[in-house]
Amino acid sequence: MSAASLATMSADPMPGPPGQDARFEAYVVPELEILYRVAQSITRNPTDAEDLVQDTLIRAYRAIERFDGRYPRAWLLTIMRNAQINRVRRKRPELMRDPDETMARVADESPDGADAESQLMDQEFEAPIEDALAALPEKFRKVVELVDLNQLSYQEAADALGIPVGTVMSRLHRARRNIRQHLEASRIEEI
Numbered sequence: 001m002s003a004a005s006l007a008t009m010s011a012d013p014m015p016g017p018p019g020q021d022a023r024f025e026a027y028v029v030p031e032l033e034i035l036y037r038v039a040q041s042i043t044r045n046p047t048d049a050e051d052l053v054q055d056t057l058i059r060a061y062r063a064i065e066r067f068d069g070r071y072p073r074a075w076l077l078t079i080m081r082n083a084q085i086n087r088v089r090r091k092r093p094e095l096m097r098d099p100d101e102t103m104a105r106v107a108d109e110s111p112d113g114a115d116a117e118s119q120l121m122d123q124e125f126e127a128p129i130e131d132a133l134a135a136l137p138e139k140f141r142k143v144v145e146l147v148d149l150n151q152l153s154y155q156e157a158a159d160a161l162g163i164p165v166g167t168v169m170s171r172l173h174r175a176r177r178n179i180r181q182h183l184e185a186s187r188i189e190e191i
Contacts, residue, residue, distance in 0.1 A: 023064045027072040028057065035076060038150045042084055052087065056080040073160040077146070132182035140175035143168055148176075 035056060039049035059079050060067075067075055133141060146157040147168070154172075158165045 020061070020064055023067070023069075024061055027064065027067065027069065028060050028076065031073050031076050034073065034152070034156060035080060038077060038080060038152065041149070041151045042080075052080060052084055055083045055087070059083060071160065071162045073156070074162065077150075077160055128183055128186045129179070131186075132179040135182055136175055136178055140171050140178065143171040144175045144179070147172055 032053070035053050036049060039052040039056070040046065043049045043052055056076060056079050059082075060076055063079070133144060136144065142161060143157060146152045146160055147154065152160065154165050154168045158168045161168070
């Protein structure tokens with residue numbers, strides 16, 4: 001995604017209250033590249049990533065007056081996470097109306113040409129990992145989500161959370177150890 005298209009995405013079609021545009025420019029625009037990178041890592045699809053960033057920008061613009069100015073990246077990533085959760089929720093009922101259509105769509109969307117059975121096996125493998133991640137305390141889970149799942153650097157995660165880089169590294173180490181222990185207890189040896 002080019003800088004020009006990101007700038008176009010942030011263009012304000014309707015003028016807001018005085019200061020709203022300036023706050024948006026100051027807090028949101030500098031984070032556009034990272035928002036797109038995280039969205040791409042979440043959606044694994046450039047078009048969906050652009051849609052997610054657009055949704056995030058709209059929500060941020062509407063809420064910018066309530067934002068206190070502290071930790072804009074963390075604020076924006078929270079908005080993005082919630083927007084993605086809502087997008088997934090909206091899609092779910094549609095997918096389950098016709099089970100045959102759902103299975104055909106899953107087979108068609110397979111990135112490696114894998115069949116529905118192998119995707120089901122992948123889901124069964126991912127479930128214990130998701131359980132292990134969910135079992136982590138919030139402060140450890142956030143670091144794993146930002147660094148391992150959203151592929152942010154240690155510095156970017158530290159900025160997003162408002163903590164030192166060393167704390168990010170320490171929490172990540174502990175979180176990974178806890179996940180490994182949880183998986184070993186579930187008889188899954190490799191991540």
